[in-house]
Amino acid sequence: MPGLAHYLVLSALLFALGLFAVVTRRNAVTILMGIELMLNAANINLVAFNKFVAPGAMQGQIFALIVITLAACEAAVGLALVLAAYRTLETVYVDEINLMKW
Amino acid sequence: MAWGWELLRAFVGTIIIFSAVAFIAVMFGVLLERKISAWMQSRLGPKHVGPQGLLQTLADTVKLLQKENIVPARADRTIFASAVVIVPLAALLDYVVIPFGTTRSGPLIFRDLNIGVLYFAATSSLVVIGILMAGWGSNNKYALIGGLRSAAQMVTYEIPIGLCLVTVALMAGSLSTVTIVNGQQHLWYVVAQPVAFLIFLIAAIAEVNRVPFDLVEAESELVAGYFSEYSGMRFALFQLGEYGEMFAMAAMAVTLFLGGWRGPVLPPVLWFVIKLYALIFVFMWVRWTYPRFRIDQMLNFSWKVLIPVSVLNLVVTAFFVVAVHR
Amino acid sequence: MSGEAIAFYLLAAVTLASAVVVVTTGNIVHAAAALVPSFLGVTGLYILLNAEFVAGIQVLIYAGAITVLILFAIMLTEGGTGLAGRQRNEQAAAGAAVAAAIAILLVAVAGRTTWTPEPGTLPSYTPGAIGQSFLRQNILVFEGTSIVLLVSLMGAIMIARREE
Numbered sequence: 355m356p357g358l359a360h361y362l363v364l365s366a367l368l369f370a371l372g373l374f375a376v377v378t379r380r381n382a383v384t385i386l387m388g389i390e391l392m393l394n395a396a397n398i399n400l401v402a403f404n405k406f407v408a409p410g411a412m413q414g415q416i417f418a419l420i421v422i423t424l425a426a427c428e429a430a431v432g433l434a435l436v437l438a439a440y441r442t443l444e445t446v447y448v449d450e451i452n453l454m455k456w
Numbered sequence: 457m458a459w460g461w462e463l464l465r466a467f468v469g470t471i472i473i474f475s476a477v478a479f480i481a482v483m484f485g486v487l488l489e490r491k492i493s494a495w496m497q498s499r500l501g502p503k504h505v506g507p508q509g510l511l512q513t514l515a516d517t518v519k520l521l522q523k524e525n526i527v528p529a530r531a532d533r534t535i536f537a538s539a540v541v542i543v544p545l546a547a548l549l550d551y552v553v554i555p556f557g558t559t560r561s562g563p564l565i566f567r568d569l570n571i572g573v574l575y576f577a578a579t580s581s582l583v584v585i586g587i588l589m590a591g592w593g594s595n596n597k598y599a600l601i602g603g604l605r606s607a608a609q610m611v612t613y614e615i616p617i618g619l620c621l622v623t624v625a626l627m628a629g630s631l632s633t634v635t636i637v638n639g640q641q642h643l644w645y646v647v648a649q650p651v652a653f654l655i656f657l658i659a660a661i662a663e664v665n666r667v668p669f670d671l672v673e674a675e676s677e678l679v680a681g682y683f684s685e686y687s688g689m690r691f692a693l694f695q696l697g698e699y700g701e702m703f704a705m706a707a708m709a710v711t712l713f714l715g716g717w718r719g720p721v722l723p724p725v726l727w728f729v730i731k732l733y734a735l736i737f738v739f740m741w742v743r744w745t746y747p748r749f750r751i752d753q754m755l756n757f758s759w760k761v762l763i764p765v766s767v768l769n770l771v772v773t774a775f776f777v778v779a780v781h782r
Numbered sequence: 783m784s785g786e787a788i789a790f791y792l793l794a795a796v797t798l799a800s801a802v803v804v805v806t807t808g809n810i811v812h813a814a815a816a817l818v819p820s821f822l823g824v825t826g827l828y829i830l831l832n833a834e835f836v837a838g839i840q841v842l843i844y845a846g847a848i849t850v851l852i853l854f855a856i857m858l859t860e861g862g863t864g865l866a867g868r869q870r871n872e873q874a875a876a877g878a879a880v881a882a883a884i885a886i887l888l889v890a891v892a893g894r895t896t897w898t899p900e901p902g903t904l905p906s907y908t909p910g911a912i913g914q915s916f917l918r919q920n921i922l923v924f925e926g927t928s929i930v931l932l933v934s935l936m937g938a939i940m941i942a943r944r945e946e
Contacts, residue, residue, distance in 0.1 A: 355784055355786055355787060356786060356787055356790040356830075358897055359892060359893060360790060360794075361827070361831070362888070362889070362892035363889050363892070364794050364797070364798070364827075366884075366885050366888035366889050367798055367885055368797065368798065368801055369884070369885070369888070370881040370882065370884055370888075371798070371801045371802060371804075371805050371881070372801070372805070373877075373880070373881045373884060374805050374877055374878060374881040375804065375805035377873060377877035377880065377881070378870050378871055378873055378874045378877035378878070379805070379870060379871070380870065380871050381810060383810065383814075383852060383855050383856055383859065384804075384805075384810060384813060386852065386855075387804055387813060387814065387817060387852060388805060390817070390844070390848060391801055391804065391805075391820065394820070394821070394824050394844070397824070397836075397840075398824060398827060398828075401828055401831045401833045401836060402831055403897075404831075404833075405831045405833075406897065406899060407897050407898075407899050407900065408899075408900050408902070409899070409900070409902050409903060410900060410901070410902025410903070411902075412911065412912065412915055413920075415833050415835070415836050415912065416912065416915055416916065416920050416923070418833070418836050419835075419836055419839060419912070420923055420927055422836070422839055422840060422843055422844065423843070423927050423930075424927065424930065425843075425844075425848070426843050426847065426848055427930055427931055427934035427935075428934070429848050429851055429852070430851060430934055430935070430938040431934050431937055431938050431941070433851055433852065433854075433855040433938075433942075434937070434938040434939075434941040434942035435941055436855055436859060437855060437858060437859065437941075437942045438941050438942055440858075440859040441944075446859045449871055458785070459784075459785025459788070459789075460785075462785075532809075532811065532812075534812065534815075535811060535812070535815055538815070569834070570834065570908055570909070571834050571835055571838045571909060574835070574838040574839070574842065574909070575838055577842055578838050578841035578842040578845075578846060579841070581841075581842055581845075581846030581847065582841070582845060582846055584846065585815075585818055585845070585846075585849055585850060585853070588850065588853045588854075589815060589853075592811060592857065600857070604854070604857065607850055607853075607854070611847070611850060614846075629910075630909075630910070631909050
């Protein structure tokens with residue numbers, strides 16, 4: 355029976371993969387994909403703790419729902435920024451966007 | 457080993473749903489479309505294959521099966537092939553929560569989820585990914601434009617569908633489809649919520665890319681839109697996905713608004729089938745009556761007309777539900 | 783092995799394998815397409831954790847909307863030209879070391895802490911109960927999130943609009 359430890363290990367690995375994507379990828383959209391993976395890992399943690407450690411209330415699931423909603427907002431604004439940057443700077447690679455003023 | 461039996465049940469259920477949808481929805485539906493369009497245009501439809509043309513779609517499917525599977529030269533093979541799987545899969549997954557009738561012990565439904573309506577909205581939104589991947593993987597400008605337009609249209613029209621689903625769930629007090637059908641014992645929700653019914657029908661037609669919202673497959677403009685490059689069995693699977701989704705939307709409209717399987721004398725499954733085909737007739741009637749919308753007219757219609765009206769409807773419904781319950 | 787353990791390992795394998803494809807492949811569209819099995823694996827894990835409503839919302843929003851948004855952004859920017867640039871920057875080795883170190887740290891901390899479960903039984907996580915919870919204990923979070931949604935909607939439209 356998978357217990358709390360299994361879920362925590364899984365979310366730690368998923369978080370590390372997302373972190374690797376954010377730190378090492380050049381394309382801005384891929385960095386956003388890594389951020390979504392990290393948010394998913396945090397959500398798994400929240401829901402797992404709700405079931406195994408604090409089963410009396412449903413705060414973990416409520417928190418996970420709010421995190422999903424905010425992830426959608428942040429993805430929308432982040433991708434709008436990427437589109438606007440592409441339009442003026444002609445590139446989406448973050449190591450080429452190094453001017454403070456165009 | 458209880459999970460073994462559940463796995464077997466899911467497997468058998470999958471085969472049953474796939475065969476039923478493939479036969480009743482797609483084969484009969486394609487033939488019905490050709491016959492109805494023929495009657496509305498004062499001509500006869502297919503008549504030669506089988507009695508009154510009933511085996512026409514079977515003959516078409518056999519023909520499609522023996523065609524060559526062409527993959528464009530520089531298309532992305534992984535994405536090209538996986539798009540074919542996603543679209544019919546998402547369309548077939550819709551049927552899990554639709555109650556078709558009653559058995560001796562309970563409703564005839566594959567699985568009565570307590571988030572049934574939410575599950576339906578979620579699986580309808582999975583089709584968009586398949587369409588985007590089909591448009592991209594074809595390595596074809598027309599397919600790409602068709603795929604992007606279709607994805608924008610489907611994402612836009614999911615919102616009025618979701619709001620109408622929420623309105624009906626508000627009146628029934630639950631997200632489970634069985635509870636919604638049971639709540640229509642005295643009054644069908646189409647009488648209590650005519651606006652929501654109309655919005656749901658319009659948005660459902662737009663969601664499955666049918667005329668008058670079929671700019672993405674406009675034969676005169678985009679060849680065939682996002683599935684231009686698919687041939688043979690892959691084309692048949694896309695048609696299965698499209699017709700299966702249309703039948704799933706009609707079945708959900710019957711469940712939510714027209715009382716599901718409720719009816720006086722005939723057995724419940726027969727009532728369900730009668731209501732389902734009445735709605736399918738309305739869909740096909742609309743197809744052969746109206747001209748096609750432009751993409752900007754289509755998107756404006758959803759954002760500026762359907763969404764405000766359905767939000768207003770939701771607010772008024774909530775007000776009445778709370779006022780009546782006090 | 784119980785069915786739950788088999789389901790957990792299968793879903794964990796699907797999630798982690800797709801996440802590895804997302805972070806290592808050089809083809810951006812393959813990365814975006816591999817997000818979908820990852821999110822669906824996480825959905826299965828939520829269902830194992832008795833969180834069906836969160837699972838439904840996860841499919842609807844993550845696999846249905848955020849993936850479409852990411853694919854649109856790819857097709858409207860450089861990925862849409864089909865040219866593949868170099869995808870990994872110079873810090874790849876250091877980044878991998880840091881990520882591995884964080885994973886080991888998290889697993890070690892989680893393994894050494896004794897998580898004492900509080901007394902209580904699982905409430906029925908029906909959508910009705912979640913709705914009641916949103917309107918009673920968590921109403922401030924609910925209203926705050928709706929304001930954040932409105933602001934981010936307006937902000938995204940303003941930022942991505944073409945200057946005319």
